[in-house]
Amino acid sequence: MVEVSRALMKGRSAAQQREAVIAGFPSVPPWFRKAFPYSKWGAGLNARITPAFFTWLVGPMQTVEATLSDGTVQKSGVHIERCRYLAESKCAGMCVNLCKAPVQTFFTEELGMPLTMKPNFEDFSCEMVFGLTPAPLQEDEVMQAACLKECATGVLDRPKCHKLL
Numbered sequence: 001m002v003e004v005s006r007a008l009m010k011g012r013s014a015a016q017q018r019e020a021v022i023a024g025f026p027s028v029p030p031w032f033r034k035a036f037p038y039s040k041w042g043a044g045l046n047a048r049i050t051p052a053f054f055t056w057l058v059g060p061m062q063t064v065e066a067t068l069s070d071g072t073v074q075k076s077g078v079h080i081e082r083c084r085y086l087a088e089s090k091c092a093g094m095c096v097n098l099c100k101a102p103v104q105t106f107f108t109e110e111l112g113m114p115l116t117m118k119p120n121f122e123d124f125s126c127e128m129v130f131g132l133t134p135a136p137l138q139e140d141e142v143m144q145a146a147c148l149k150e151c152a153t154g155v156l157d158r159p160k161c162h163k164l165l
Contacts, residue, residue: 093163
C-alpha cells in the first residue's frame with residue numbers, strides 16, 4: 001500500500017493527490033444522508049464500529065472519549081495506537097494527502113458525519129474524532145509539519161514538509 005501511495009504521489013501536487021484518493025471513494029446517494037442524518041449517537045456508533053472494521057488496515061485501536069465542538073464529551077473518538085500506514089511510510093505528506101484529508105472529506109462531506117483526524121508524527125499514533133468538524137485544511141496545524149527524519153524522500157533542512165505545499 002505504501003508503494004502504491006508513493007506512485008500516486010509521483011508527479012502530482014498535494015491537491016492532486018488528495019483529489020485522486022477522493023475520486024476513488026464511492027459516491028453516496030443523496031437519500032443516504034436523509035435516511036441517516038448526523039447525530040451524536042451516530043458519531044458514537046461510528047467510533048465503536050471502526051476498530052472492528054479497520055484494525056487490519058491501520059493497526060490496533062480503541063474507542064475513547066472525545067470532546068466535540070459544543071463541549072460535549074462522549075465516546076466518539078478512536079485512538080489508533082500506532083498507525084501502520086504512517087509508521088511504514090514515515091511521511092507526513094503521505095499521511096495528510098493520502099489519508100487524513102481525503103478520509104475527513106469523505107466522512108464530512110459525503111456521509112454527513114463530521115470527522116477530524118489528528119496524526120501524531122512523533123509516535124505514529126492517530127486520534128479520530130467522529131462528530132468534530134475538521135478545520136479547513138489550510139488552517140489545520142498539521143499543514144505546518146516538517147518532514148519526518150525517517151522519510152525516504154524528506155527534505156530535512158526546511159521548516160515545513162515540501163509535500164504539504
